[in-house]
Amino acid sequence: MNRRLIAVLVLFDINWALAVFGQQDTLLWQALTTVAMVACARGWRLGGLAIAAIGMAFDGLLIQQQVLSLTGSPVAMPIHLALLWVGFGLTLAACHQRLPRSPWALALVGGVIGALGYFLGVQFGALQLAPTTALGVIIIGVGWAALFPLCRALFTTVSPIAHGR
Incomplete structure (x- = not known):
């Protein structure tokens, strides 16, 4: 594992903690962490930002359908959540070569990681899910x-440099 990948992974953990525990109160630190991730993500940026856009759109749909609501946030996509999506997109893009090749295995990983991330958000009081x-x-x-x-297909399409094309 190279240093840039390790840096992105550590910075994402910090980004996630700031978003969940600090939300609007730690925006400056989260923004700085996100900028550091972008700096480390050379070759992964475009794919990471495309993945972030998908995540923001999915969360926007969940908020609109009232499946997801964010604690203390009057807006549909608060800045701390958008920064978290940028961080996640960059992290997923950075780890793309370590993800399963099989679409079924990738779907299983995505389903478990996605569900777990939001479940932890509920447990830490950062969001609520409905109807239960x-x-x-x-x-x-x-x-x-x-x-x-x-996301894997999109990353492969928008980041040919990262794949040696």
């Missing part, structure tokens, strides 16, 4: 099971 937490986690898990293979 369990049903919200299932909806999100199914959504990410569909989106993870799409």
Whole structure:
């Protein structure tokens, strides 16, 4: 594992903690962490930003359908959540070569990771899921099971340099 990948992974953990525990109160630190991730993500930026756009669109749909609501946030896509999506997109792009090749395995990974991330957000009080937490986690898990293979295909399409093309 190279230093840039390790840096992106560590910075994402910091980004996630700032978004979940600090939300609007830690925006400056989260923005700086995100800028550092972008700096480390040479070759992964375009794919990472495309994945971030998918994540923001998915969360926007979940918010609109009232499956997801964010604690203390009057807006549909608060800045701390958008920064978290940029960080996640860059992290997923950075790890793309370590992800399963099989679309089914990738769907399983996406479904489990997606559901777990939101479940932890509920447990830490950063968000609520409806109509119940369990049903919200299932909806999100199914959504990410569909989106993870799409993200891999998208990354392969928009980041040919990272794939040696």
